[in-house]
Amino acid sequence: xxxxxxxxxxxxxxxxxxxxxxxxxxxxxxxxxxxxxxxxxxxxxxxxxxxxxxxxxxxxxxxxxxxxxxxxxxxxxxxxxxxxxxxxxxxxxxxxxxxxxxxxxxxxxxxxxxxxxxxxxxx
Amino acid sequence: xxxxxxxxxxxxxxxxxxxxxxxxxxxxxxxxxxxxxxxxxxxxxxxxxxxxxxxxxxxxxxxxxxxxxxxxxxxxxxxxxxxxxxxxxxxxxxxxxxxxxxxxxxxxxxxxxxxxxxxxxxxxxxxxxxxxxxxxxxxxxxxxxxxxxxxxxxxxxxxxxxxxxxxxxxxxxxxxxxxxxxxxxxxxxxxxxxxxxxxxxxxxxxxxxxxxxxxxxxxxxxxxxxxxxxxxxx
Numbered sequence: 001x002x003x004x005x006x007x008x009x010x011x012x013x014x015x016x017x018x019x020x021x022x023x024x025x026x027x028x029x030x031x032x033x034x035x036x037x038x039x040x041x042x043x044x045x046x047x048x049x050x051x052x053x054x055x056x057x058x059x060x061x062x063x064x065x066x067x068x069x070x071x072x073x074x075x076x077x078x079x080x081x082x083x084x085x086x087x088x089x090x091x092x093x094x095x096x097x098x099x100x101x102x103x104x105x106x107x108x109x110x111x112x113x114x115x116x117x118x119x120x121x122x123x
Numbered sequence: 124x125x126x127x128x129x130x131x132x133x134x135x136x137x138x139x140x141x142x143x144x145x146x147x148x149x150x151x152x153x154x155x156x157x158x159x160x161x162x163x164x165x166x167x168x169x170x171x172x173x174x175x176x177x178x179x180x181x182x183x184x185x186x187x188x189x190x191x192x193x194x195x196x197x198x199x200x201x202x203x204x205x206x207x208x209x210x211x212x213x214x215x216x217x218x219x220x221x222x223x224x225x226x227x228x229x230x231x232x233x234x235x236x237x238x239x240x241x242x243x244x245x246x247x248x249x250x251x252x253x254x255x256x257x258x259x260x261x262x263x264x265x266x267x268x269x270x271x272x273x274x275x276x277x278x279x280x281x282x283x284x285x286x287x288x289x290x291x292x293x294x295x296x297x298x299x300x301x302x303x304x305x306x307x308x309x310x311x312x313x314x315x316x317x318x319x320x321x322x323x324x325x326x327x328x329x330x331x332x333x334x335x336x337x338x339x340x341x342x343x344x345x346x347x348x349x350x351x352x353x354x355x356x357x
Binding site for chain 2 (some may be wrong): 030034038041056086099101
């Protein structure tokens, strides 16, 4: 085995090791439906009809019915992504819609926005 | 030996004995905690290493590795004797809680021992002495924190609370822990610490994170005011 081959193996090993150090803590990306059921369904309900356990008469604004096509059609996927990331006020919507940009990475928020548009509202 | 000296020695012996009793009770409490299988649902070592929602959903009860930093001592004993629901939904689920609380109740002595044990479980890295639970808030700070809680972030969308001490009923959502009686239950330092870094305590909680890499929603003084406001809720 020559010297340069050994050196290459060492360099590759160090590269793999250092890469393993920068892998984020959250290694498994959640699929959109899992995220929806965990974070969104508490207000919007499991079927998206705005009837989650928090949807009571005490709230000043009822959670949006995400299956109501005639209302949802005015929100583009990008607007939904922005609302999910920065909360309702980012799109002049209710402060009751909280921001999830510090919890979920952008790709998972995009997948969630797509799920709302395609699966729940079918817009 | 004069009476004063005898009195001081007696007092010191009593203080030492009471420390020993508390330590002994905490040790008994640890035994009870183990023998009753409390550790099957509650982790007493942390921080939690949960990685994804699937694992989180399997969790049967909240972590207790920071119980001594989070709770006020009397509260735990009372709760362990008469467990009551803190959310309107089952733990890790969204199904509504119905009927009697299913958490096992402990006898007075057991509750006291387990409570003493749980109070020894502290988050050693948590800063203390920041929020004075008993301090009365200034009217302006109270108004600002109240606005934050009720209007800007609408915390009560998920957490039940009583807007006034004599309010006839609590209002709010059910998926988050109720904040009714937070004054008797939570320490201000822990609430502040939680608001600053909630992932440390609940890695996959449903509550949005307001201080993080995407945005820093509030300056530190607002978080302190909010923590103070929460631990003054009746």
